[in-house]
Amino acid sequence: MRFYLTYKQFINGEFVDSSNGDSYEVVNPANGKIVDRVARGNVEDAKAAIDYAHDALKREKATKANIPRILQAVTGLIREHETELATIMTLEQGKTLVESRGEIKFFAHTMEYYAGLKARGSQVQISDSTKLAVVEKEPVGVVGAIVPWNNPILLMGAKVAACLAAGSAIVVKPASTTPLSTLKSMELFKEAGIPKGLLNVVTGLGETVGEELVKNPKTRKISFTGETATGKRIMELAASQLKRVTLELGGSNPLIVCADADLDAAVNATLNGRFRNAGQGCMCVKRTFVFESIAPKFITKLRERALAIKVGDGMKSETTMGPVHSRSQRNKVEAQVDSTVSGGATLVLGGKEPDDPDLGSGYFYMPTLVTDVDENSKLLAEECFGPALPIVTVKGLDEAIEKANSSIYGLGASIWTKDLGSAKKAASELEVGTVLVNSLYGAGGWEIEVPMGGYKQSGIGREYGIEGLESYTETKTVIFGS
Numbered sequence: 001m002r003f004y005l006t007y008k009q010f011i012n013g014e015f016v017d018s019s020n021g022d023s024y025e026v027v028n029p030a031n032g033k034i035v036d037r038v039a040r041g042n043v044e045d046a047k048a049a050i051d052y053a054h055d056a057l058k059r060e061k062a063t064k065a066n067i068p069r070i071l072q073a074v075t076g077l078i079r080e081h082e083t084e085l086a087t088i089m090t091l092e093q094g095k096t097l098v099e100s101r102g103e104i105k106f107f108a109h110t111m112e113y114y115a116g117l118k119a120r121g122s123q124v125q126i127s128d129s130t131k132l133a134v135v136e137k138e139p140v141g142v143v144g145a146i147v148p149w150n151n152p153i154l155l156m157g158a159k160v161a162a163c164l165a166a167g168s169a170i171v172v173k174p175a176s177t178t179p180l181s182t183l184k185s186m187e188l189f190k191e192a193g194i195p196k197g198l199l200n201v202v203t204g205l206g207e208t209v210g211e212e213l214v215k216n217p218k219t220r221k222i223s224f225t226g227e228t229a230t231g232k233r234i235m236e237l238a239a240s241q242l243k244r245v246t247l248e249l250g251g252s253n254p255l256i257v258c259a260d261a262d263l264d265a266a267v268n269a270t271l272n273g274r275f276r277n278a279g280q281g282c283m284c285v286k287r288t289f290v291f292e293s294i295a296p297k298f299i300t301k302l303r304e305r306a307l308a309i310k311v312g313d314g315m316k317s318e319t320t321m322g323p324v325h326s327r328s329q330r331n332k333v334e335a336q337v338d339s340t341v342s343g344g345a346t347l348v349l350g351g352k353e354p355d356d357p358d359l360g361s362g363y364f365y366m367p368t369l370v371t372d373v374d375e376n377s378k379l380l381a382e383e384c385f386g387p388a389l390p391i392v393t394v395k396g397l398d399e400a401i402e403k404a405n406s407s408i409y410g411l412g413a414s415i416w417t418k419d420l421g422s423a424k425k426a427a428s429e430l431e432v433g434t435v436l437v438n439s440l441y442g443a444g445g446w447e448i449e450v451p452m453g454g455y456k457q458s459g460i461g462r463e464y465g466i467e468g469l470e471s472y473t474e475t476k477t478v479i480f481g482s
């Protein structure tokens, strides 16, 4: 199969190079080879896309673009092009083809879901009067959407679908290392009839294109997914205009395994929760708290299963875990593990790059398990965005919850228990946006039908569900009568 050079920016319904002709290479994390070149978009490109989006919104308000029909049409096209989109994503991002297919399926489902959803206003009778109030949901305006590299198309899709369904316009900036699948998918939106300017993609760097989206007075809202440190920078930049922000940021999600848990299922969930996408998911399991009575058995089973993970190129059918996305990301994970182990932790598995010389030019790291971990160690105190898991032994649920909550993050958490009381206690006391109970992680710890987002430094606002759609609206109250 051959795609490319070729994927260009999508501005005002046309595929265009950057205004100064600059481009850069996108590299395959499995072997360091060039996948394609792509336009290096710049501030001028971002400004142009924002202007077109602004004009399109004015125009479409009058013509009322049929967004539900377009989202429905694009759903079918995404499903038809699943193999092509998934292949591009594996080549640019590194995850296995099976994982990429799962992401494309989620992308299609997201379009289908928002095709059937509308923001709902309400009518309110004012007490002791004849007045009637109507509460309306209006489109927020032009949105800047900034996306990370770990789930490039799924995260972009949720922003685009909810924003368009709310009647707003959008300019997307994909991560600079994963623009290709997003650009390919724009061909499908064009074929589905998206009106010019309503949806745009500008490729390039966060410091240039990303910051222009935040600073430009014509964007009314920023929907950002990425690291907590970048989220803070965006919030600072947005503050001068009191621009609306939704920030979906980092997490260090705890998984609690109680003494009465179905051990095999809990091991399965831990394995899937930590090592899918080579551990690079905001909702991945990043800390495990296991009751001491079952800890030895749990660790033995988990180690056996993790040993069977086949690390390799995501394009090969036998591979069950691909590379880490970039050399710098792999080095960061390696440094977190090394520092934790030199601080006294026990390495149960991994802790190194693979020995296989065929994998030498990729950014691989072996599945890693660590016990006896100091609570100030990097693996517990920081977000680990890679395939390494610290396992902490606890006496009971109170200790597990206390330790789980002792993090600056509050994105997700999960618990394995057969006791409803324990599940309810954990669900109510864990300081996170999403709690999974005996869940094997469907798409990745989230479902498009329900809101998702973080407590504490994991973010502000919610995406997905009707809440996600409403985050792209403003609320207006109109009062009738005297």
Ligand code: NAD
Residues within 6 Å of the ligand: 146, 147, 148, 149, 150, 151, 155, 173, 174, 175, 176, 204, 205, 206, 207, 209, 210, 211, 214, 225, 226, 227, 228, 230, 231, 233, 234, 247, 248, 249, 250, 251, 281, 282, 283, 383, 385, 411, 453, 454, 458, 459
């Ligand atoms: P990142 O913050 O480095 O980059 C994310 C995006 O922001 C990229 O498109 C980047 O180019 C852009 N960017 C960087 N600096 C910018 C700036 N100054 N102004 C505007 N844009 C800028 O994050 P990453 O490494 O790509 O992604 C991994 C992080 O994302 C992890 O922390 C992960 O937990 C988090 N994440 C969170 C969620 C969630 O829903 N909460 C989902 C996925 C990933």
